[in-house]
Amino acid sequence: xxxxxxxxxxRWAWLRGVTRATPIVMGYVPIGFAYGVLAQQAGLSIxxxxxxxxxxxxxxxxxxxxxxxxxxxPALSLILTTFVVNLRHLLMSAxxxxxxxxxxxxxxxxxxxxxxxxxxxxxxAQFAESASPKAEVFAVNVTAQxxxxxxxxxxxxxxxxxxxxxxxxxxxxLPAMFIALLVMxxxxxxxxxxxxxxxxxxxxxxxxGLGHWAVIIAALIGATLGVVLxxxx
Amino acid sequence: MLGMLVVTYIPRLLPVWVLTSKPLPxxxxxxxxxxxxxxxxxxxxxxxxxxxxxxxxxxxxxxxxAAIPTFVVAWKTRSLFGPVIVGMGIVxxxxxxx
Numbered sequence: 028x029x030x031x032x033x034x035x036x037x038r039w040a041w042l043r044g045v046t047r048a049t050p051i052v053m054g055y056v057p058i059g060f061a062y063g064v065l066a067q068q069a070g071l072s073i074x075x076x077x078x079x080x081x082x083x084x085x086x087x088x089x090x091x092x093x094x095x096x097x098x099x100x101p102a103l104s105l106i107l108t109t110f111v112v113n114l115r116h117l118l119m120s121a122x123x124x125x126x127x128x129x130x131x132x133x134x135x136x137x138x139x140x141x142x143x144x145x146x147x148x149x150x151x152a153q154f155a156e157s158a159s160p161k162a163e164v165f166a167v168n169v170t171a172q173x174x175x176x177x178x179x180x181x182x183x184x185x186x187x188x189x190x191x192x193x194x195x196x197x198x199x200x201l202p203a204m205f206i207a208l209l210v211m212x213x214x215x216x217x218x219x220x221x222x223x224x225x226x227x228x229x230x231x232x233x234x235x236g237l238g239h240w241a242v243i244i245a246a247l248i249g250a251t252l253g254v255v256l257x258x259x260x
Numbered sequence: 261m262l263g264m265l266v267v268t269y270i271p272r273l274l275p276v277w278v279l280t281s282k283p284l285p286x287x288x289x290x291x292x293x294x295x296x297x298x299x300x301x302x303x304x305x306x307x308x309x310x311x312x313x314x315x316x317x318x319x320x321x322x323x324x325x326a327a328i329p330t331f332v333v334a335w336k337t338r339s340l341f342g343p344v345i346v347g348m349g350i351v352x353x354x355x356x357x358x
Contacts, residue, residue, distance in 0.1 A: 102263065116272045241302070
């Protein structure tokens with residue numbers, strides 16, 4: 028009987044995880060679709076488009092990468108840009124670490140593979156409330172990635188029928204996603220000050236020709252500003 | 261693509277792998293709390309006001325002005341889907357009319 032109860036508890040945990048992932052799915056399918064279409068326009072095959080969503084699984088980096096690919100940028104430049112754009116996950120992973128002290132290394136490895144901005148936002152909110160079963164955490168991650176792969180595949184297939192992405196505003200998917208994610212993170216006035224200052228600094232650095240390094244340099248300075256403000260209060 | 265996989269996975273894995281073994285100093289925890297906001301703002305603002313390496317805050321910068329209603333929807337709904345659809349919808353509608 029014990030095993031039956033465990034199975035049922037596990038099933039509930041998965042169900043809760045899938046439900047919790049619904050908002051992510053709603054965002055990932057259209058954005059994944061936009062990525063799929065843009066990848067087609069850039070000349071990527073359907074297989075490679077979907078494979079990237081399976082292997083890399085990083086929305087912003089994938090959208091930026093297909094943009095670079097379209098301009099004929101060298102592979103090294105794609106890898107370097109991906110690295111810089113995804114360095115923010117270093118910080119998100121660190122922010123989750125206090126809640127995951129009891130996790131096994133193998134579980135952490137599987138979790139980290141599917142850590143994205145959106146799953147981070149869902150997990151950090153949940154962990155702050157209570158420790159959820161690992162099955163539920165993984166259900167969120169797996170559901171999210173499956174929806175990202177589905178969206179990419181749909182976009183890749185539709186991409187052959189869509190001549191221009193501009194009438195559908197697919198090129199606005201990424202900025203709109205950043206707005207949504209940023210607003211979800213804002214909890215008090217200090218966050219607003221940090222966001223405004225970091226954004227302006229990133230613009231200045233980008234205009235100064237620092238490219239994607241502008242993002243990481245501005246972010247490091249911006250987060251430090253947050254702590255300085257906190258100590259000053 | 262494998263290169264992209266490696267440089268995506270390592271930053272996601274390393275901190276959670278190393279830091280779960282020992283607690284972080286409070287100052288580091290405070291700093292980490294500001295990181296998501298800072299990174300997202302740094303990704304967003306240049307995407308809105310920098311066009312072809314030039315600052316563009318003119319009336320013709322559709323991305324910038326569409327961000328205002330997108331922000332409002334994001335603020336009200338705190339969801340991913342709502343603002344993305346509204347933002348894209350407005351950009352598509354304005355392009356259709358113009």
